[in-house]
Amino acid sequence: MKISSRAAAVLVAVALGAAATALYRPSTGDIEIVSASLDPSAFLHARESTDAQAAGQGETAAEAAQYTGDQDLATMPAQWRAIYDHENATRGPEQPIPFNHRFHVTDLQIDCMYCHVGTERSVSGVVPSLAVCMGCHRIAGTGLPPVEELRAYETRGEPVEWEWVYKLPEFVQFSHKAHLRNLECQDCHGPVEEMDRIYQWAPLTMGWCLECHRQPPLESDVATDHTLARDNPPPRAPAPRQPEGFYPRDIDTDYGKTRAPTDCAACHY
Numbered sequence: 001m002k003i004s005s006r007a008a009a010v011l012v013a014v015a016l017g018a019a020a021t022a023l024y025r026p027s028t029g030d031i032e033i034v035s036a037s038l039d040p041s042a043f044l045h046a047r048e049s050t051d052a053q054a055a056g057q058g059e060t061a062a063e064a065a066q067y068t069g070d071q072d073l074a075t076m077p078a079q080w081r082a083i084y085d086h087e088n089a090t091r092g093p094e095q096p097i098p099f100n101h102r103f104h105v106t107d108l109q110i111d112c113m114y115c116h117v118g119t120e121r122s123v124s125g126v127v128p129s130l131a132v133c134m135g136c137h138r139i140a141g142t143g144l145p146p147v148e149e150l151r152a153y154e155t156r157g158e159p160v161e162w163e164w165v166y167k168l169p170e171f172v173q174f175s176h177k178a179h180l181r182n183l184e185c186q187d188c189h190g191p192v193e194e195m196d197r198i199y200q201w202a203p204l205t206m207g208w209c210l211e212c213h214r215q216p217p218l219e220s221d222v223a224t225d226h227t228l229a230r231d232n233p234p235p236r237a238p239a240p241r242q243p244e245g246f247y248p249r250d251i252d253t254d255y256g257k258t259r260a261p262t263d264c265a266a267c268h269y
Helices: 005-024 061-069 078-087 101-107 130-137 145-156 185-189 206-213 225-231
Strands: none
């Protein structure tokens, strides 16, 4: 039986179409990373089957964690692995959305101050607002259940109620602005770039703080007893009186010899 060239072309087109459907519309629900895109954040996008719930991936962060737990960790896409590692971390409080610091800091190379913007100028640490998160996630992370939950918060006009990790007593005054002049975030918060879920790394006890304050001053230290004593020597006062102000009581022995103030008023004013 002879087939005309036109009919043969039609058969070839049908076969190619079937092959394309099998390749680009997987029925197993597997995640495929989109690589060919003009969007620089395309590596965060996930292409899923049309029915994610039926495919077992779920529509919530909890269901997403269950889905990732059934996958091969060696071949799991990075963003799904980040969800899995956060949910299976053993330290730190469970958060309403599984935000993985290691993935964002190490894999994506996002600077701390990009999200915690303003902390270096603030007395208190700045928790990223929903608007900061959505600056990336209006586009990045399409299809990932935690990102979709984040977008649902914005749609409802609700803030994400993150669980506290670091909280000082109300009678302790700690200025992020003053400390970030001399210290790195990791000095107090530990290796955040390695944490799948944030936990309290430092004890934050008074003894732990004083151990740092009592170290010999460095030339790079700013606005500490060292620079104050060098640039503004305290006035001499007849014993046993002390000059008024924020000078330590042991002004004749300690002032200018430690890295930072050790007087009670430095933190409990």
